[in-house]
Amino acid sequence: MSRMRRTIARRLVSAKNQTAMLTTFNEVDLTEVNALREKYQESFVKKYGIKLGYMSIFAKACAKVLLEMPDVNAMIDGDDVVYHDYVDISIAISTPNGLVVPPVQNVESLNFAQVEFKIKELADKARNGTLSLEEMSGGTFTITNGGIFGSLLSTPILNEPQSAILGMHAIQQRPVAVNGLVQIRPMMYLALSYDHRVIDGSTSVTFLVKVKKLLEDPVTLLLDL
Numbered sequence: 174m175s176r177m178r179r180t181i182a183r184r185l186v187s188a189k190n191q192t193a194m195l196t197t198f199n200e201v202d203l204t205e206v207n208a209l210r211e212k213y214q215e216s217f218v219k220k221y222g223i224k225l226g227y228m229s230i231f232a233k234a235c236a237k238v239l240l241e242m243p244d245v246n247a248m249i250d251g252d253d254v255v256y257h258d259y260v261d262i263s264i265a266i267s268t269p270n271g272l273v274v275p276p277v278q279n280v281e282s283l284n285f286a287q288v289e290f291k292i293k294e295l296a297d298k299a300r301n302g303t304l305s306l307e308e309m310s311g312g313t314f315t316i317t318n319g320g321i322f323g324s325l326l327s328t329p330i331l332n333e334p335q336s337a338i339l340g341m342h343a344i345q346q347r348p349v350a351v352n353g354l355v356q357i358r359p360m361m362y363l364a365l366s367y368d369h370r371v372i373d374g375s376t377s378v379t380f381l382v383k384v385k386k387l388l389e390d391p392v393t394l395l396l397d398l
Contacts, residue, residue: 177270188331193369196328199381201388203344203359206230209391221286227341228264229288231316234387234394235339236260236280238380239314244372245380246313248334254371263312263332264292266299267322273299274332276312320344326362336371339384340364 174182188194210225217225239246239260247256260281263274275295277288298304315332320343329340340363347360363385367377387394 175270181271184333185330188333192331192333194331194366195369195374195377196364196366197374197377197381198326198365199363199378199385201361201363201385202349203227203361203388206388206391207359217286221289223286223289223293225285226289226292228292228316228318229285230388230391230394231339231341231384232262232264232277232280232288232292233285234384234391235262235314235316237387237394237397238383240281241383242376242380244376245337245367247371248313248336249368249371250334257313259313261311261313263315263335264295265315265317266296268299268302270302273304273309274312274315274317275299275304275309278311315339316341318342320361326364328364329366331366331368336368337377337380338366340366 206227214225243256246260247254249255259279261276261278262280263276265272265274277283277291277295280288283291295304295308298308312332312335315329315335315338317329317338318341319327319329320341324342325345326342327340329338331338342362342364344359344361346357348355349358349360351358363381365377365381
């Protein structure tokens with residue numbers, strides 16, 4: 174195995190064996206997010222020079238809820254639980270040599286364009302093999318998007334020493350009940366794997382529900398409601 178693959182293997186086995194990992198699921202209707210992107214994409218690109226993607230919207234939604242629910246943003250250090258008053262979100266990036274998870278720092282303080290630029294910068298460096306050790310270290314929470322490869326549902330594995338990871342998946346047009354009527358909506362399954370030593374089941378479920386509500390009504394995210 175390559176040096177990177179050995180490191181990945183060691184970390185994955187440790188996460189599986191050293192944490193009390195469970196996964197909870199939900200689904201999100203992305204109708205309003207899609208409408209927002211379609212309506213403002215041209216203006217966004219014209220102003221910032223980069224597209225408004227799903228990842229920045231999900232990252233900002235998670236950052237808001239993580240500040241409200243510090244347990245999900247915490248990590249174990251020995252016999253202590255370490256809490257953070259900032260949100261550094263590690264973004265899972267697939268490279269020819271394996272998966273890397275460099276963090277976007279202080280997501281709660283960045284706007285959507287700044288998040289998009291930082292993700293692009295980290296992804297370019299990851300695929301060019303130019304990420305520094307400093308750029309790959311840290312992070313308080315992780316987001317991984319298996320949907321770009323077509324995954325419909327999965328159970329993401331924790332990125333130690335973090336206590337939670339959100340899995341995004343493929344967007345599918347599915348029939349759902351809306352106000353008693355069947356409609357076709359763009360739906361995505363969400364998965365939150367979490368360390369039960371730090372995060373209770375009710376907390377994990379509440380976290381996903383809060384993220385779901387922000388994504389289904391993104392104006393509340395923009396207005397910080």
